[in-house]
Structure formats: C-alpha cells, structure tokens
Amino acid sequence: MAERRRAARHNHQSLAQQIVALALDRGLKAGEHMPEQAIAEACGVSRTPIRAAFKILEKNNILIWKEEQGYFLARSAQEGLSDASIAAADRDQGLFTRILADRAARRIADVQSVSALARRYSASRVEVLNALKILSRDGIVSQLPGSAWAFQPLLDTPPAIAESFAFRLTLEPQAILTPGFALDPTRASALRAQMRAFQLLPDGRLTAAGFQRLDIDFHVMIAEGSANRFVQGALLAHHRLRRMAQKEAAPPPFRQRQAMEEHLDILDSLERTQLELAADQMVLHLRRSGIRRPETAGRGMSALLRGAQPAPARKGPAS
C-alpha cells in the first residue's frame, strides 16, 4: 500500500514536470487558463492524476487556483518557468531524491544495505526499499544477492562523461539514419521556439539547469524519433541517467548559445528530410560538446615531461 502511494507520488511529480514542459512547449503566458480536460488529454492521462499534479504545481507557485474558475499559469518562460519546474522537483525531498543527491555527492558508499540507509534517513525499511525500487527503474541502483544494493556509476566524472559522449556518438547518428525516423512536428516546433528564446536570454539568465533541460529534451526527441526500438530504448535510458546526474557546471554563454544553434541546424535538416546531413551535424555537435575541461600542462605539470627525479622522503603530517 505504502509502495503504491509513494510510486503514485513519484508519478504525480513526473506529471507535474510534464505539464510545465507542455506549458513551455506551447509558449503559454502568465495568467493563461489551464483546463484540466485539455491538459489531461495532452498528457494522455485521466483528470484525477492531473488534479494531483496541479496541486503540486500550486504548492510551488507555478499555478494559481481561482475559486470556480480553475487553475491558471503563474509565470511564463520569460518569467522563469523553466527554472521553476526544476526548483519544484528539488524542493520535494522525497526519500529517493535525497538518496540520489547523496549518492551524486559521494556521501553514501557504492554498496548499501537497506538497514544502513534506513538509519541514515531515519526511515523505515519499507520506505527505503520503495525508494530503491524507484531508483532501480532508472538503472541508478541494482539489487545484489542478499539485502545489499549497488549503485551504478553516475555520469559525472570526466571518464564517465567521455564514455557517455562516445556512446552517444555511436548511437545518436544511427537513431537518425535508421529507416523510418520520424520527428514529432509539434514537439519539434515547440522546442525550436524554446531554444530560440534561450539564445536571446542575457548571460546572467543562462543557468546550468536551464541549459541541461533543453539539451536533454532535444536529444530525447531525437531518440524518440528513431524507428529502431533498441536504439531508442538504449538512448532514452541513457538520457534518463543524464538527467539524474549531478548538475554539471554550465559551459560559457557562447558555447551554450552555439550548442542551441547546432540543435536548430539539426532540426532544419531533419525537417527537410536531409537525414544524412542531420546525422553528420549530430556528430559535429557531440564532438564539440565533448571537448570540455581538458587536462592542463604548464608550469605545474610540465616537470612530468622530464620523467622522474628521485623524491625525498615525504614529510609526515603533524596531526
């Protein structure tokens, strides 16, 4: 019973995120009416979960409830709606989000027992198990024989990020080139508008979270367009892992806007059905994005190039 409640809560939160994405996609303005029925149809769910999701959004000041009129949007994209959606998720400190955040911050070890987690979070074993099951759906954690759970490597270290780019370089162009690729035109048009709006934001508004959301949304759309179910599944699972990873520091504003321009160029080619060109542009985009934070040489490092000099005994710390 408790598990169902928690899973439902997780679903309502996901639905709330989906509603925000819908508002962004449709370019809705502050004060616009959010009709339950229309939103439920757009999200492909009944009105009951929509009401629960609306309540979450109201609690986070994203929607306003007016007696006998219904729900209205409190802010538009220009008024920070994209950032607000992420803040809403962060603030809802469900146990699984706390575990995930602590895992990303290296506060908890790679292998954990349910009882150790229950102690850390002052939670019951059932609550911990439910949280672990939610995380296991996205491949963040897997159950070992016995009562231990093992966390999978996260996408936040330089080697993991490099592997991620290599994986995507293999699959994302293929997702486009597989016969039968089809873009969702409504989604593409909405994302185009959002990416253009992003490019026009002043430097101070180009946040890591906003950039990451649009970037992943774009690549998810590409994955969803693939006609090969296995390519699609592998890419969607990988993008879920990217969303879960610790937020990386944003690249400089120039690169953020350039990356959006590259997305737009790929979209142009896809809409003209120049799929080979789009696949090549995807390679270019991923290669550029993969060149980040190189290792340094210079005064500090250059002595290495000379090879080893015998080191004197290390001075012991005085602790």
Next chain:
Amino acid sequence: MTRPPVIALFPEASFGAALNCVGIARELAARGAEPVFLCHPGFTGVFAEYGFREYHLQPEAGAVQARGEAYWQNFVNTHLAHFDLTPQAQLEAYVAPTWEAIVDTVIAVDDSLEALLAQIQPDAILLDNVIMFPAILRCGRPWARVVSCAETEIPDALVPPYLSGLGPDDVAGRALWEKAASAALRPAHHRYNAFRRARGLRPLPQGQFLECSDWLNLLLAPSAVRYRRAETLPADRFTFLEGCVRDEVPFDPPALPANEGPLVYMSFGSLGAIDTDQIRRMIAVFATIPARFFVNVGGFLDEYREVPDNVFLGSWFPQPSVVAQSALFIHHGGNNSFCEALFHGVPSLVMAYCWDGHDNARRVQDTGTGRSMHRSDWSPDGLRATIDALLKDRDLRDRLAAISAQMKADPGVVRAADAVLSRLGAR
C-alpha cells in the same frame, strides 16, 4: 574600410593564464578588435567555448607523451613529496626540472609557432608565459608581456627573488637563495640561451628566461599587494592592473544536507587536486566546522567516499562566481586565485604547493589580506582554529571590502585592453 586589429593571445598551458587572457580578449572584442588564441595541445576547445578562434601548436613528433593513467601515477609518485619541501629545497627537486621542461616546450613548438604567426599576421601578440618563444621576436610584430604570476617575476633590488617565498627585508635569505637558484637553474638556462643563439637572438642574463617588452608589459599585481621598488617601472612600458578577473556564468550553490553557515571555497588548481589524501584530511576537519565547504577536486571525484553533509565536491566550478559568494577562499597561492579573492573582498588561506604560490603565501601574510599555512604540516585543531579565526575577523573583512571596491572601480581586463589598443592607435 580598415580591418579590425588582430591580436594573438598566447597563454601558457594553465587555466590561470588561459582565463586571464579570455577576460582580456572579451574586452578587446568589445572594442572592435579580433582576438585569436594560440593554443597548446591539451587546451583545444577551451577558447572556442568562449567564442574565440583557436590556432593549435603542433609540437615536434615525439615531444608530447600521452597523459594516461600511468602519466598521472608517475606524477603522483614523483612530485607530491616535493610540494612539502621548502621553496629552497624545491629548487633542485621541482623548479629546475620544471624549467628544463619549459625549455623543452619552447624548442618543441617554436617552428609551429613561427608558421602560425606567419599565417595569422597579427597586429600584436600578448604573451602570458614565463619564457620567450623566439618565433615571437623573430616575427617582428609588437608584443606585450603579461605577467600573470606574482609581481616577483619582474626583479628589483627591493622585491624578493621570484619563487623564493621570502619577505622583502630578508637580506641573508636573499643571498642564499640567489646562490642556490643560480646553480640549480644554470643547466636549463644554458640550454635555453643556446637555443636563442641558434635562432639568432641575444642570450639573456643569468636566471632570466623572458625579457620585458619594449612595447607593453601588463602586471596583474593589485595595488594592495604591490612591492616597493628601488627602480620604478617606466609607465610608458609597464601597466599595472588591478588583477584580471573575468565574469563567469552564475553559480547557484546547491542546498546541502547540512546547509548552515558561511560558504568556504577551496581549490588548489588542477595540480593540487591530485593530492587526494591531503584533501581528504582537510575534508575530515571541515566536517567539524559549522560552515558549507565547496571543494574543487578536479577529475578525482570518484576518489572520495562518505563526504560529510556540509561539504560539496565538484570537478569544476565557475571560480570567480563562487569566490564572489564566499566568506573564505582556501587556495594554493596561484596568482589568479589570489587576485580573485582580493577582487571580491574575500580572505585567503594560502597553502602553497610550488612556484609563485610561495611568494603569494608570504605576501598574503605581509599585507594582512589573509593567512598562510604549510600545505600538509598541520594538525586538525590548527587548521580548524585558522579557518575559524579567518571567518570571524571583522577587521580583515573591512580591509578587504575597501580593496575590493578599489579593484572593481578599475577592472584589470578593461585597463589591459585599453593599453593594448591605445598603443596600436586603434581606439
């Protein structure tokens, strides 16, 4: 219609120099010039991310070895112990081999640099390095020297010797240092001068690897920490900057499980991040202090486990944006870090590893802008007490606020760009 002046910026392969130059390049671009970057292998893409064209140096075949895991392990085994030594003991163990490597770099890339300069045909070159590349002098274009190390890099009778970590009044220490440095650096210097001669350039006096420019020299020493000099540097050739701090993307500190107290930022640069044992020791102390600690651990995030609830580790931070929000900055004395702390009015706790970190460790004490400690020879109580004292020192904070206001009123990146363009007559 005349074309915009093309300024080739050539920073050494370190983030400090690279990002200083990015700050200056942005201001040059804002004034209609066309800044481009000459780029060491390993820095590919850093400048392109900021929107600048890059030209890549191609070292001679075999000159660069791959930096795999074995490379870093070699580094750890070889040099970590050296960073615990005194500046004088580092002369033999670290400084001399580093100069040898720097000379190697010059020899390896000079042909490539000459070819690139012929291709770019810059109107001026900004060299942010500690050594001259003969190709720069041979191309005959105006060039500026950017001194992004401590001011000690430009010698004077009243300024302590470069890298010595000495105070200005230590006459006996100076004599000993100069004798030891002369002996330690002689082989590298001799080899470098031989290369200069082979390229048709005059040799440099003992101990010098880079001459001052006849055109423009930019020193990144803020007035609050400048030395008195026996010989004033002529204003027509030397421009002092109030640091060279760039704007960065905003940083929104994530909420921590223990989210109380002031923000303390710690970064020992790419080099210092390698000493994960030392950083782990420090993190154990941080766990006992009621503050939030943001720690740059470079590419070594996976080396850490059971991070305390008041500590956040990151592989990279937009440093100026983090420092601006900090109550204390613990760093290795890199000149860039020291200048960023002063620019934002933040006290420094300097734990020097090597090079001019020692000079800044001394200077931070002498100028009352923070404190310095040995990087590894400390007790948990001693480190805790030092951090606590720095966080509580209101007088220090007031002094730094005044320094910050002075620096922000005269941003170094703006002054540098103006100095370059006014000399080119392009403003």
